[in-house]
Amino acid sequence: MTAFACALLEWFDRHGRHDLPWQHPRDAYRVWLSEIMLQQTQVATVVPYFQRFVTRLPTLSELAAADEDTVLALWSGLGYYRRARFLHRAAQLCVEQHAGELPRDFDALAALPGIGRSTAGAILAQAHGLRFPILDGNVKRVLTRYHGIVGHPGEREVEKRLWQHADAHTPAERIADYTQAIMDLGATVCVRTRPLCGVCPLREGCVAHRDHLTTQLPTPKPSKAIPTRSTMMLILRDENGRVMLQRRGAQGVWSGLWSLPEAEDSDSAWREAQRRARIDDAQALTPFMHVFSHYRLHIQPLLFDGAAPALAIADNGDLRWCAIADLPALGLPAPVRTLLMALPEPAEP
Structure with a gap:
């Protein structure tokens, strides 16, 4: 296990989030639902929506059998409604093609609507303990600063480098905890503005901290006028x-x-x-x-x-x-x- 992963897991044991509703139980359906809801949405906003959703539709099969109005009503207020429609369609495909379960095969999982490489990795890592890296927005920010990577993380070459680092740092054990830990660090310590570098377990090896670049990294996306x-x-x-x-x-x-x-x-x-x-x-x-x-x-x-x-x-x-x-x-x-x-x-x- 790398020093990066060791430091992160030690921090997670003491300061990470261990009581999120999708962690108890941490099955594939609940992890998947949380990952889709958390795309471009903060945890504090997601928690009540998640709880309401799983109370009404506690299993993948019940989600697949629900009508679209029910799904969209439960989603209403979270925004980015395409996520809800993809979620619904993916559940139906799981019933049709995968015996009512999310597949454990990475390629089959990533082929479902709304599930890309990072989301598939997060589901398999957290629900099944399989070694797959993730690269959501929080993780991109942590790795960009830690390695001092210049360039907008959405650019193809920059993202390619970030995936390489994400894979190199992912350990062979405690996969679920590590996955949650690096997301937690980005969400609570290595935040967009005014990161809490003084309490960051990775600060000793962080290029952005060393070179005073935390306000410049990640490189912002070129701005456009919003009509x-x-x-x-x-x-x-x-x-x-x-x-x-x-x-x-x-x-x-x-x-x-x-x-x-x-x-x-x-x-x-x-x-x-x-x-x-x-x-x-x-x-x-x-x-x-x-x-x-x-x-x-x-x-x-x-x-x-x-x-x-x-x-x-x-x-x-x-x-x-x-x-x-x-x-x-x-x-x-x-x-x-x-x-x-x-x-x-x-x-x-």
Whole structure:
């Protein structure tokens, strides 16, 4: 075992995280679910979602048998909803092709939707103790600083070097603990800004610490201006307090989720609303901004109260009238759910 791994495991025994919900029990299904949820999401945010998810769908087979709305509803608020759809499809493929279990073969596991090289390695290492390195965002940061690697970690050649280091440092024993340890170190000590180098078990061999490069490494991704887009969201509410929802298409953000009809401007908003219901008036609610990874979306909600459902578009595959109390059972984007839950009470007739 390398000095790197020894120091890291000694630190982990005293300071690592040993009480995360997916560690008890640490089976393949729970590890897989946690790894997918933790992609681009912090542990503190993931824990309640994980607990709710496994309470409702405690096994891979139950996940595979669930309908998409159930899966997306459980995921709602975590963002990056493609992860949930890949998770669902991978579970179905495991039932169809792998006797209802996540395969222990690396290539078969990595071939499933949403499971790449690092996630496959994390599942096999933590659930089965098999020696596979990982390279998530936290691990990239630790290795980049420790070895003084210049260049954005997403660049092909830089990532190749990081994989080589990840493999060299991964020990032959205590694989599950080592895997958790290096993720923990990146999440709690070797953090993005103001890393806690004074308590880091790897500081003696760390190039970034030695050369005062912790603020420069990892090399940032070249920045791009984030554009702002605008949309109007149409809230058609009938006399019973139900709102009209529309399932989004398979492409673009929030794909497959239930959301609100949208329009580009006031004129098209009225036309869209009149296509779906008989309406009299509209109330402009407080606009707000939602930030995606690649653009900002300025949202202007328009509330059409007392909308009368049009018979021609009674509930079908992509449109439905939904009571506010029924929203938790559906997969909705978090800002849309927040908007609908905070609607003003209907005016007295």
